[in-house]
Amino acid sequence: MKELLILISKDILKNRTIIAFAILLFCITWSVFILEDSNEKALHTLGNLVLMVVPLISILFSTIYIYNSTEFIELLVSQPLKRKSIWMSLFAGINVSMIFALFVSIFLPILFYSPTYLGFLIMLLAIFLSAVFISLGFLSSILFKDKARGIGFSMILWLFFALIFDGLILFFLFQFSDYPIEKPMTVIAALNPIDVSRILLLTEMDNEALMGYTGALFQKQFGSIYGKMIIVCILVLWVFIPYYFSLIKFSNKDI
Amino acid sequence: MNIEIQNITKRFNKVTALENVSTSFSSGQCIALLGPNGCGKTTMIKTILGMVIPSAGVIKVNGKNIHNDYIYRNDIGYMPQIGKYPANMTIKEVVETIRKLRKPEKDIDLELYFSFKLDEIENKKMNTLSGGTIQKVSACVAFMHNPSILILDEPTAGLDMIAMEVLKEKILKEQAKGKLILITSHQLNELEEILTHVCMMDEARILFFRSKEEIKISTQCDKLATAVYSLFKNIKS
Amino acid sequence: MGRAFNDGTMRFEIAFVILILVPFKIWAAKYYTVANSSSSDIINTLKKVKDYDTIYIKKGHYKEGNIKISRPLTIIGLNYPIIDGELKYELISIASNDVIIKGLKLINSGHSALDDPCAIKVYNASNIVIEHNIFENNFFGIYIQEGHNCLIRNNKLNAEGINEHEIGNGIHAWKSTDLKIVANTIKGHRDGIYFEFVTHSVIWRNIAENNIRYGLHFMFSNDDAYFTNTFRANGAGVAVMYSKKVVMINNKFENNWGAAAYGLLLKDITDSTISGNHFLSNTMGILMEGSNRIEIDKNIFNSNGWALRVQASCMENKFYKNDFLNNTFDIGTNGSVVLNNFDHNYWDKYKGYDLNKDNIGDVPYRPLSLYSVIIEKNNAAMLLFRSLFITLLDRSEKIFPTITPENFIDNYPSMKANI
Known part of the structure; x- marks a missing residue:
């Protein structure tokens, strides 16, 4: 298990x-810190970047990696390994490498320019989002035997x-604007891993003042x-559940 | 050492790859698993290796049911038809890795490593190797842990004549130690000298499983390939 | 000749009279020095003084209840003597013209919402000077009731107000004219400076910060001007209401951040000028309601939630040569037809081009984003703030406008910051 983890991490890092x-990502992060006039503003930009780019890269990379490792997985399965x-x-290896990549590209500039609470929060969310979408990538690569379909499904998920x-x-907010839909919608939004991360960042970036009643609601519910x-x-559930389903599927898969 | 296969059925969606197959292989045997393309040979090997999970039936290795087990694979060396390895690894790293992955570690048998002269190119990356060289690596890896069961899927494909001879010699040596060796191949001629048994499959079933001598006597043919072929035709008609 | 002589004598006589009289007046004014010995040193001294006398108060801690000044007088504190109201009294009541109060430290006025106790209260008087004093923990700091031509300068007012109803204003002026409020610092009161029915007055170089409600609060006060003040981190910012002809120049409105906070609230204001101000990090830079004919020019709006919120009831306002930088929304409105003029502003969100290099963008700019329109209609859509979906929606609306009002437009957007 440990050997395997090291092996896979090494392979991915290469x-x-x-x-x-x-x-x-490193170039973008660095230039964001240089170009924005305040570090806090740079963190805002970086937060948006993390919310958008990290999930996309994570899900695509993990899906493609699993498909490309089919033969290697075959080899591993024939060995006396569970x-x-x-x-x-595989899951841990991809996560470790992803965290390493994030560390070099995003965390180092943050630690250098703005080692604040907000900075650490962005790092934490980056790790969580990458784990969530790696997990989803595992699920879609195990659901589809065909590589193109699997990658397509991953794109659709993202x-x-x-x-x-x-x-x-x-759409629902406008469709049901006559009803007190605000609160249930906040809860529904919280079910989306990207949205919930965004909401967490918003509550921490002191934006809730801008957001009137909704902001107060956020603050009350998540502050x-x-x-x-x-x-x-x-977020933990989002990491665990898709991974768990993929694990069950993999355990019973004919390779 | 023995492998017992009891009433194994495997269906992929609508296609039946194995239909109620029962047989048993035991140590000292060197079995050629034969049959037309798509007859279920590879599926059979993979069910033994636990790579394919049978829809019904039981497989026992050394008397133990292999379902949900993985430790029994310590006793099996497997050489795949087309071995593929992480592209960025060197030959040395692959061998090292597999050695580390297998526990408990037994005495390492690197005879093939040196006789295939892999040590001379051990720092080459896997994605730069030819199909034949990859086969050599696969063979080396399969024999490395001195397993008591060897499963070789099309070992002859891609190997040059010299390598073929090296491999055959190795198989004979291992067989002499009383190991169970299972080989799928289409080239019966090349393997004739090392085989003890032939297992013929067709349409998801085992057509016959007999010793080499038995086949030769019953068909009164001197050449194994011809003998098997005529037996196959007899049974089919 | 005789006429000329006569004239010369007249001048001489007048000069003589003045020469006699002036020293006479100086000699008449006596100096008193008060030290802290008994419980009513100041009040005892006040009984002795005549008009235009001067009282020096030595350093000490004076607890004398209410000190009432009913004749022209100069009171000067030496090394900031402490006048303590023991949380019970109004400290100094001025009911006479020509009073100067200087160099005192006034603390602990009574705290009561019923009779508005103050540190210093002026009752219907003119020519009052209150300068270089320190005010701490008072309910009201300085209260000018029907005062005229008063100078309030260089005072420091500090309070620790928490609740709006448990604290008064720093400088409170009611029904007064010709006030000059200069270079005071006001912290922690309800409103930093409060004007009601005050006209022809100037507020200059003050700093009002961390006040519970407004840094500056204007009600029914016409023909006033305020320059070069800083209003920072007040509960709701600055409110200018129901007034005409107010001039607001070169002020800073900073960090007024909260659910209902703004840099500057204009409610029913007409014919006023807002120029050269700096609005930085406010939830709303300027919130306008029912305000007409206001010229808003050369202001900088930086890092605000909304730089401007122009409600539908505002008309004929001119916004020109302002700089809009880093605001989440440059403009919000609850109306669709807006009869205001936006030209020659610099919008950092402007993505147009300038082929003839005259620093005026060749494509008009629509400062109202689709998302701000959506929020106006459905506040819950704030849920999607900073989401990718909204970003894309805004981008596409900028290219193909469909929902945002057609006439809400800057026809000559500046390519570079104006200021």
Whole structure:
């Protein structure tokens, strides 16, 4: 298990895609800190970037990596190894490498320029979001045997959580604007891992003042320690549930 | 050492790959698993390896049911038809890795590593190797842990003549130690000298499983390939 | 000749009279020095003084209840003697013209919402000077009731108000004219400076911060001006209401951040000028309701939630040569038809081009974003703040406007910051 984890992490860190991703993100982060006139503003921009880019890269990378490792997984399965350990090592390995890439590209500039509470929060959310979307990537790569379909499904998942979900919320808000829909909608939005991260960032960035009643509602629901624990729980569930389903599927898969 | 297969059925969606197959292999045997393309050979190997999970039936290795077990694979060396490895790893790293992954560690048998002269190119990356060299690595990895059961899927494909001879010699040596060796191949001629048994599959079932001598006597053919072929035709008609 | 002589004598006589009289008046004014010995040193001294006398108060801690000044007088504290109201009394009541109060430290006025106790209260008097005093923990700091031509300068007012109803205003003026409020610092009161029915007055170089409600609060006060003040982190910012001809120049409105906070609230204001001000980090830079014919020019709006919120009841206002930088929303409105003029402003969100290099963008700019329109209609949509969906929606609306009002437009957007 440990050997396998090290092996996979090493393999991924040598992967060109992840290196390119890290370099690109590093350049963006660094230039954001240099170009924005205050570090706090840079953190705002960075927060938005993390919310958008990290999920996309994580889900695509993990999906593609699993498909590209089909033969290697085959080799591993024929060895005296538990299937669960194989899948877990893959999951942990991708996560570790992703965190490493994020560390180099985003965390280092944050630590250098703005080692504030908000900065640490962004780092934490980056780790969580990458884990959530790696987990979703595992699920879609195990659901579809065909690589193109699997990657397509991953893209759709990302689009759904990053874009379509919010569109639907807006639609419902207007459709049912005569009803007290605000509170249930806040809860529904909290079910989307990207939205819940965004809401957490918003409550911490002192934006709730801008947001009037909705902001007050956010603050009430998620501003407290209790609310933050709920957010963390939601994110943990989002990491765990898709991964768990993929694990069951993998344990019974014919390879 | 033995493998017992009891009433194994495997269906992929609507296709039946194995239909109520029962047989048993035991140590000292060197079995050629034969049959037309798509007859279920590879599925059979993979069910033994636990890579494919049968829809029904039981497989026992050394008397133990392999369902939900993985430790029994310590006793099995497997050489896949087309071995694929992480592209960025060198030959040395692959061998090292597999060695580390297998526990408990037994005596390491690197005879093939040196006789295939892999040590001379051990720092080459896997994605730069030819198909034949990859096969050599696969073979080396399969024999490395001195397993009591060897499963070789199309070992002859892609290997040059010299490598083929090296491999055959190795198989003979291992067989002499009383190991169970299972080989799928289409080239019966090349393997004739090392085989003890032939297991013929067709349409998801085992057509026959007999010793080499038995087949030769019953068909009164001197050449195994011809003998098997005529037996196959007899049974089919 | 005789006429000329005569004239010369007249001048001489006048000069003589003045020469006699002036020293006479100086000799008449006596100096008294008060030290802290018994419980009513100041009040005893006040019984002795004549008009235009001067009282020096030595350093000490004076607890004398209410000190009433009913004749022209100069009171000067030496090294800030403490006048303590013991949380019971109004400290100094001025009911005479020509009073100067200087160098005192006035603390602990009574605290009562019923009779508004103050540190210093002026009752219907003119030519009052209150300068270089320190006010601490008073209910009201300085209260001018029907005062005229008063100068309030260089005072420091500090209070620790928490609740709006448990604290009074720093400088409170009612029904007064010709006030000059200069270079005071006011912290922690309800309103920093409060004007009601005050006209022809100037507020200059004051700092009002961390007051519970407004830094500056104007009600029914016409023909006033305020320059170069700083209003920082007040509960709700600055409110200018029901007034005409107010001039607001070169002030700073900063960090007024909260659910109902703004830099500047204009409610029913007409014919006024807002120029050269700096609005930084407010929930709303300027909130306008029912305000007409206001010229808003050369202001900087930086890092506000909304730089401007112009309600539908505002007309004929001119916004020109302002700089809009880093605001979440440059403009919000609850109406669709807005009869105001926005030209020659610099909008940092402007993505247009300038082919003829005259520093005026060739494409008009629509400062009202789709999202701000959506929020106006459905506040719950704030849920989607900073989401990718909203960003894309805003971008597409900028390219193909469909919902945002057609005439809400800057036809000559500036390519570079104006200021």
